[in-house]
Amino acid sequence: MILLKNATVVNADGMCETDVLIDGETISHVTPNIECFGAEIIDCEGKLVFPGFIDMHCHLRDPGQTHKEDMESGTRAALAGGYTTVCCMPNTTPPLDNPAMMNYIRTRSAALDNADVYPIGCITRGQKGAELCEYGRMKEAGAIAVSDDGLPVSNGAVMLNALKYAKTFGLTVLSHSEDKSISGTGVVNAGENATVCGLRGIPKAAESAGIARDVLLAEEAGARLHVCHVSTAESVDIIRQAKKRGASVTCETCPHYFAATDDEILSYNTNAKINPPLRASDDVDAIIEGIADGTIDVIATDHAPHGFDEKNKEFDYAPFGTVGLETAFSVAYTRLVLTDAIKPTDLCRLMSAAPANILGLTDRGRIEAGARADIVIVDPDAEYTVDARTFKSKGKNSLFDGWRLNGQITDVFVKGERKTL
Amino acid sequence: MKRKDILGIKDLSKSEVNEILSTANAMRETIDRNERSTVLRGRTVATLFYENSTRTRNSFESAAKNLGATTMSISVAASSVQKGESLVDTGKTLDALKTDVIIIRHSVAGSPRLLAENVKASVINAGDGMNEHPSQAFLDALTAQRKFGSLAGKKIVIVGDVKHSRVARSDVLLFGMLGANVTVCAPYTLLPQGIDSMGCDVDSDFDRAIEGADIVLPLRLQLERMDQAFFSSREEYSYYYGVTQKRLAACADDYIVMHPGPINRDAEITGEVADGDHSVIEEQVTNGVAVRMAMLQLLTANVGGEL
Numbered sequence: 001m002i003l004l005k006n007a008t009v010v011n012a013d014g015m016c017e018t019d020v021l022i023d024g025e026t027i028s029h030v031t032p033n034i035e036c037f038g039a040e041i042i043d044c045e046g047k048l049v050f051p052g053f054i055d056m057h058c059h060l061r062d063p064g065q066t067h068k069e070d071m072e073s074g075t076r077a078a079l080a081g082g083y084t085t086v087c088c089m090p091n092t093t094p095p096l097d098n099p100a101m102m103n104y105i106r107t108r109s110a111a112l113d114n115a116d117v118y119p120i121g122c123i124t125r126g127q128k129g130a131e132l133c134e135y136g137r138m139k140e141a142g143a144i145a146v147s148d149d150g151l152p153v154s155n156g157a158v159m160l161n162a163l164k165y166a167k168t169f170g171l172t173v174l175s176h177s178e179d180k181s182i183s184g185t186g187v188v189n190a191g192e193n194a195t196v197c198g199l200r201g202i203p204k205a206a207e208s209a210g211i212a213r214d215v216l217l218a219e220e221a222g223a224r225l226h227v228c229h230v231s232t233a234e235s236v237d238i239i240r241q242a243k244k245r246g247a248s249v250t251c252e253t254c255p256h257y258f259a260a261t262d263d264e265i266l267s268y269n270t271n272a273k274i275n276p277p278l279r280a281s282d283d284v285d286a287i288i289e290g291i292a293d294g295t296i297d298v299i300a301t302d303h304a305p306h307g308f309d310e311k312n313k314e315f316d317y318a319p320f321g322t323v324g325l326e327t328a329f330s331v332a333y334t335r336l337v338l339t340d341a342i343k344p345t346d347l348c349r350l351m352s353a354a355p356a357n358i359l360g361l362t363d364r365g366r367i368e369a370g371a372r373a374d375i376v377i378v379d380p381d382a383e384y385t386v387d388a389r390t391f392k393s394k395g396k397n398s399l400f401d402g403w404r405l406n407g408q409i410t411d412v413f414v415k416g417e418r419k420t421l
Numbered sequence: 422m423k424r425k426d427i428l429g430i431k432d433l434s435k436s437e438v439n440e441i442l443s444t445a446n447a448m449r450e451t452i453d454r455n456e457r458s459t460v461l462r463g464r465t466v467a468t469l470f471y472e473n474s475t476r477t478r479n480s481f482e483s484a485a486k487n488l489g490a491t492t493m494s495i496s497v498a499a500s501s502v503q504k505g506e507s508l509v510d511t512g513k514t515l516d517a518l519k520t521d522v523i524i525i526r527h528s529v530a531g532s533p534r535l536l537a538e539n540v541k542a543s544v545i546n547a548g549d550g551m552n553e554h555p556s557q558a559f560l561d562a563l564t565a566q567r568k569f570g571s572l573a574g575k576k577i578v579i580v581g582d583v584k585h586s587r588v589a590r591s592d593v594l595l596f597g598m599l600g601a602n603v604t605v606c607a608p609y610t611l612l613p614q615g616i617d618s619m620g621c622d623v624d625s626d627f628d629r630a631i632e633g634a635d636i637v638l639p640l641r642l643q644l645e646r647m648d649q650a651f652f653s654s655r656e657e658y659s660y661y662y663g664v665t666q667k668r669l670a671a672c673a674d675d676y677i678v679m680h681p682g683p684i685n686r687d688a689e690i691t692g693e694v695a696d697g698d699h700s701v702i703e704e705q706v707t708n709g710v711a712v713r714m715a716m717l718q719l720l721t722a723n724v725g726g727e728l
Contacts, residue, residue: 192615196431198530198552198587201614268531312539314508314529316550 001028001039002418004377007049009367010344012353020049022373025415030369044377047410050348051367052084052374054355056174056252057149057228057300058325060086060117063104064093069305069394071105074325075114077303077393079419081325082409084374085116085355085364089149090127097122097133102141115414116374118144118359120174123162127151132162135169144359147174149228150275152210154180156217163223172224172358177210178276187316189262189277197265199315204283207276208234215242215249226358227251229302231276233286240295250358252298255331256322256399258287264399270311270318271397274304288341291350297358299350301328305395322399326391329378331400333407373416382408422719426537426544429553430594438598444715445563445708452487452711461490464521464721469495469511469536470547471527476682476706477547477556481524484713493520508532512540521721525549530587543720551585551613556716557681558591560709562599564701565636567708568677573600576673578630579621580606580662581640581689582651584613588681589640593621606630607662610651627662634672638679639664639689655688664690669699677701 004020009030019034020027060074069077078086088105090096096105102119109117121143125131127150135146146166152175153159166173183206188194190201211227215238218225230236230253242249256274261281264272272278290296304321311318329351336342342350356365363372388401412419422440427433433441451458466485468478478494485492495511506514508527515523522543525533530550537544548554565572577596583589583605596603597620604622605612617623624630631637642658652658664678678690678700686692695702 190614192618195613195615196590196619198550198590200551268534309507312507312509312535314527314532314535316529 001036002413002416003034003036003039003041004044004049004375005041007044008047009049010348011051011366011368012345012349015345020367020375022375022413022416025373027367027369027371027373030367042411046379046381048344048378048380049367050082050376050378051352051365051371052376052412052414053082053329053351054359054361054365055083055086055301055303055325056226056298056355056359058086058088058303059091059305059321060088061092061305062108067307067394071108071117072112072114073392073394075109075112075117077323077325077391078115079412079414080392080409080421081327082329082376082378082412083115083325084376084412084414085118085361086325087118087120087144087359089120089147090122091150095122095127096120097125097127099134099137099141102138102143106142114419118142120144120149121146123148123153123173124158129153129155129158132165135165135171139169139171143171145172145174145226147176147228149174149176152176152178152180156213159214160217160221163218163221163225167221167223170360172226173218174226174228175214176228177207177214179206179210179213182206182209187273187277188265189279191262191280193262193265197268199265202277204232204234204279207232208238211235212238215239215247218249219245219247224248229254229257229276229300230290230296231257231279231287232283236286236290236295240290243295250297250354251295252300253287253291253296254300254302255324255328255335258284258291259331259335260399268315270313270315271322271399271401273315273318273320274322274399275320288336291336292341292346297350297354299328299332301325303393305393306397308396311397321397323391323393323395323397326393327386327398327400327405329409330405330407333380334405338406373413375413376409377411379408379410380406382406384408425720426533427555427716427720428533428537428544428546430555430558430591430598431553435598438595441559441712441715441719442563442566444719445559445712446567448714449563449567449708449711452707457487457489459489460718461485461488461721464490465493465519466490466522466524466717467493467495467515467520468524468547469515470525471497472548474526474548477526480706480709481547481713484710484717487710487714488717490717508536509539512536516540516542522717545716545720548587550587551590552587553591554587555591556709556713557588558595559712560705561592561638561679561681562595563708563712564679564705565677567704568701569635571600572596575601575635576604576633577601577636577638578604578606578634579638579640580627580630580664581642582611582646583607583616583640584611585643585646586640590619592638593619597621604630608652628668628671631668632671635676636679637664637669637672637676641681641683642685642689644685644688659688663688664694666691666693666697669694679705682706
């Protein structure tokens, strides 16, 4: 048994000073002044104790792209960032589009026993946008949701059927919504900075038009839709209106969309080449507003590791993405909580409670008696400089490399077991 | 000049710009006197072109030869680049061959900077994607200065495919620094978002934009853009945006017409205008060599101290 003394426990619905007793794989008591003979005591004075973070959106690159990341390095990176559960996107080689692949991810992650990993299955076979995958069988084999992340289903009729078929099996569609015909060959946000740098722009409407379509299709199908990595003011607005209509729509954003603008591309830094692209400051403001008013449900990482040489290339030839697992909490804490945009309880909602709820992981996402003992302890006063070279992830391609951040993960428990960070 | 590379106008200070232009003007006089210099004897200048070009490459090579340098021309089609060698590795190979200056042209914006960050040699940008083409802007400015003296208050109209043009971006920045009033003109499909932030006026009506202009600079019309729905036809384009003798009547008395070449006669400019009295297109070509000589000399004079 492990006893967390003098903890400031942060749940989505409130904070309290209390003790927390972990008994085996479960939290057995959350109450002040617990005395428990023989328990290992961890003094949490001055620390914040959150339910373990849940990342709905990361790329572990396993199988097939293990020079970028693999199950071991990816789950170690997750733990270092306070993530006890991660959901990996299916754009691996080959893609996670059948039950056997779900089984591989679940079995492999169980053997590693780091963070808990749930696979996200493809919407369509081979992410080709035509034939639906076996959602029922994939779910039985461990799939937590379906997504064709990165290669959005362009055919509206196929997307409509995917939403209906996913509803049949109680799966949520996680949609990277984008009208690729509008994005064209763009590499950065269309706007002043793209013009100054001479880089091809991706108009904001590529994202917002894609989201508008998918929201309307989900309403048509009466299905649940979760919109991935929202980055523009218009996208937030479309989702806000849909929620007002009562549509079953949720969405996420990522730390880079509220902490950075497309000024980062002025130096042609390929780690700032991300899809959707970093936007201008008015969009950043709208994202923060959407987080604060609850339109945005979740902060996900879109952790996208790449090899050094893959990113050390001409801007157009470098792949999209930044790593994020090991910095997400600190970036969110520094840029949202310390700026008073949100409270620590909101951060708990965004990084743990809401993802658990959306994904149907009913045993986690809060600290209370009976919940799975997935716990992260953070030191809110710690300040540090991000050094990507020290990452557990194989991907050192961090937009946040060199940033000064506050709030550091000190201890992580998965199913009651304290993990080495 | 205390810098290793010339990557774009946006990196340069006013005094660096003036140093390059005054050196280039002196170089132009040596060209007119048919003089040869040996200041770059023992130096190696390599041209590394990932995009086709005849005039810019030849201009840089003759500039290097005029100064006594050895030149090396890396032709992408025939090199190990075709075997998949990365830009960074190619740069390191050129370093190992003791290259002093690498002139690079690349279709991807920012590539000269990537190269410069990874090599010891000086790097000159000879055009990168839609970003910049600094030597072209300097030759345009030198040509205009040799005609008008100071460019302060002079009006230049850049008309055409501004969106895809690195020449337009470098010219907007450089002519702006020199005090000229710059207007860019094109249909909205060919105007990049936020170009006014670079310090120019924007107008989609060429007849209005050209009023009182001292310098008119049509950009080359890339006909393949028609297939990408940027404009409808060559005929409609030249009707509204072509530089014609009739339109030029609205200019200031002593106007000049420049063109970065190569020309599409009767698309963006009529043959009559290109060959006419106000055309300085051939002057631009000669000044191009002078500008590139100035760049090479200023960069190597600096690095020479460290050798």
